Amino acid sequence: MTDCGCDKAKAELEEYLHNExxxxxxxxxxxxxxxxxxxxxxxxxxxxxxxxxQRACRETAPEDLRLQVLSKLRDLQATH
Structure with missing residues (x-):
C-alpha cells in the first residue's frame, strides 16, 4: 500500500467518512x-x-409546530 497523498485524501474524505x-x-x-x-x-x-x-437530525419538532407547518403547506398547495 502506498501513501495516497493529501489531494486524494481530501477529495475522498466525505466518501471515506461514510464508508463509501x-x-x-x-x-x-x-x-x-x-x-x-x-x-x-x-x-x-x-x-x-x-x-x-446526525444528532440534530434525530431531534423532532413539537407536535403543535409540526401541525402548523403541515397546515401552512396545505394552504400553499391549495392556492397554487
Missing part, C-alpha cells in the same frame, strides 16, 4: 491519515461535524 470507498482506497486513506497531521485534523473536524448533524 472501495476497500483499497479506504485503506490508502487510513494509512495516509496515520502520518499526515493536516489531513487527520481535517478528518477529525469532519467527524465532529458529521456527528453533530
Amino acid at each position: 470507498l472501495a476497500r483499497d482506497d479506504a485503506a490508502d486513506i487510513r494509512e495516509h491519515m496515520k502520518t499526515c497531521v493536516d489531513c487527520s485534523s481535517e478528518l477529525h473536524v469532519n467527524v465532529v461535524m458529521t456527528e453533530a448533524v
Whole structure:
C-alpha cells in the first residue's frame, strides 16, 4: 500500500467518512491519515461535524409546530 497523498485524501474524505470507498482506497486513506497531521485534523473536524448533524437530525419538532407547518403547506398547495 502506498501513501495516497493529501489531494486524494481530501477529495475522498466525505466518501471515506461514510464508508463509501472501495476497500483499497479506504485503506490508502487510513494509512495516509496515520502520518499526515493536516489531513487527520481535517478528518477529525469532519467527524465532529458529521456527528453533530446526525444528532440534530434525530431531534423532532413539537407536535403543535409540526401541525402548523403541515397546515401552512396545505394552504400553499391549495392556492397554487
